[in-house]
Amino acid sequence: MAATIEWSCRILGPAAHRLFRRLAIVPGSFSLDTVEAIAAPDTADAVSALTELIEHSLVARGDVGHIARFRLLEPVRRYALETLEPAEREQVRQSVGQWALRTARELSARIRGRGDMTAVEQVEVDRGVLRLGFDQLVDARRHDDAAELVWSVWLPLWMSGHSREGFAWTGRLREDDLSERGRARWLVARAGFNRVAADLFAVAERAVRLAEQVDDASLATEAAIFASAAALRLEDFDASGALLDRAEEHVALRLDVRNDVWAAVHVPIGRGDGALLRGDRSAAVGHWRAAAATARELGSGFSVAAVLAECAEAARSEGRLDDAAVMLAAADHELGPQRDGHRRRAHLAGVAAAVAADLGDVASAQWWEGVAGSGTAPLDTAELHKRFEELVRRADTVSGQD
Incomplete structure (x- = not known):
């Protein structure tokens, strides 16, 4: 060789x-x-x-x-x-560091503003090179730039299932080496990757205070959304609602929502999660539909269905199979008759297969796995609607809601 x-x-x-x-x-x-x-x-x-x-x-x-x-x-x-040669290697690393920071900024703007899912794919393809750039920035003691990079890519890394890796990136930075703005970005990124409710709440609440201190409405809104989600998991509904009120105030008064659709859409998504945990499914679906309407109104390709799929996976991991099934059904309805929705529905089917398996419904799990493996093949949306509703009924039966 x-x-x-x-x-x-x-x-x-x-x-x-x-x-x-x-x-x-x-x-x-x-x-x-x-x-x-x-x-x-x-x-x-x-x-x-x-x-x-x-x-x-x-x-x-x-x-x-x-x-x-x-x-x-x-x-x-x-x-x-x-x-x-070592000198050439260092030259390449410096070039990659500059490229990674510039690219992360551009991709972040496309994802948060236009909901550009091709930018998420770009982060996935270039994840290794972005990590090289991040490491170079840290090694060069450009800590604030490194914090901006990891904040810029936390969302696509999370959406691609790389939360653990992203959290490890943030572990390379020390809080004392960062400016206030750098620290706020670092905390928001850590909150985005964190899945331990108590830790997430503490980190996100600190990030809210810091972001407001440096007058960054976008960071403050993101942090408040995270803190609210953590409060829900801790069953502190009052704190969750208050944090969403805070986020909503930033969105209404200070945020350029056309360049930050992600934040504007996640406030009603958060309210929907709260309604679901309180047992009000009708209100939850209403909030999620409002989120989808906001995305469409702002001309964004941001996928509320994709977020609900991620939330369903999180609910399943917490044993809330009935909530997971409701989220999946809502995501399916949100996709509607989209001609290009087969790939997204295949992803929903993968989560549905896991929920069905947890419910002990082997035949249904196998059917969903077949749909998930269909790739880009067109799917019978009417049949899928019916199957999602059946999954909700099955989950309710097992959880004792019927």
């Missing part, structure tokens, strides 16, 4: 050989957007150099959705890493 790689490298042009060495710092896949950062300052030949590496089978391509994705196979990467 080494001899084959060495022979391939000998016939590479200078630009391709340089890019080959530099790509070795990436321990996973990367998108085309990252190639120029890794190639810097020699970006003019970056695309043609990448093409040359692909032609010589030194770089493999495997797309994710609409995003082109590339990687060095591990034996190839190890060989390339041995040829990378």
Whole structure:
């Protein structure tokens, strides 16, 4: 293998050989957007150099959705890493740090403002490179920039199921090294990744105070939403409602909601969760529909259904199978007759399969697993509506509500 790689490298042009060495710092896949950062300052030949590496089978391509994705196979990467000089490695790391911070800002704006789910996919594809950039910022003692980066990507990391990894990122920063704004961002990111109710409440409440202190309405609203959710889990309904009132005040008076749809939508989602935990399903569904209407009114592609799916997973992990089933049914109705809704419904079906399995309904769990594995195939929405309602009835029976 080494001899084959060495022979391939000998016939590479200078630009391709340089890019080959530099790509070795990436321990996973990367998108085309990252190639120029890794190639810097020699970006003019970056695309043609990448093409040359692909032609010589030194770089493999495997797309994710609409995003082109590339990687060095591990034996190839190890060989390339041995040829990378320390000075050049540090230069590449600095370029990646700059790229990661700039890209995180851009992706955050697209996700929070327009609800751009392709930006979530971009974070997933470039997660390894973003982590490299974050590490470089920390190592360079650019702590506030590192805090901004991790705050910028906490939402897509959470949506992609990488909360544990994201929480580990925040563990690399020390509170005493951060400015007040940096500390508020760091606390909000930690709250976003945290799933222990008592810890989440303490962290988020501190973040609210700090964010208001530095006059950042967006951060304060996010933090108040987190603190409210934690209060619900602690069954402190009064505190939860008061925190949502606080968040709602920021949204109404100080927030540019067209650039922060996420915050505006999560206030009614939080109220829906509170209503559900108090046993008022009708009110819960009303709040969730209001959230979806807000997203549509603001012209955002933000998916309330995706949030309800995540909430359903959390409810299932807490043993609240009846609540999880209600959330899934509401998410299904929110999707409506969307022509492109099959992928999202397949995700809902995966959660439904887990709920059915927890209920002991093996046949239903298997049916849902089949739907979840259908990929991009069109689904019979009428049949799915019926099955979701059956799941709600089954969960109610098991929980003793019937």
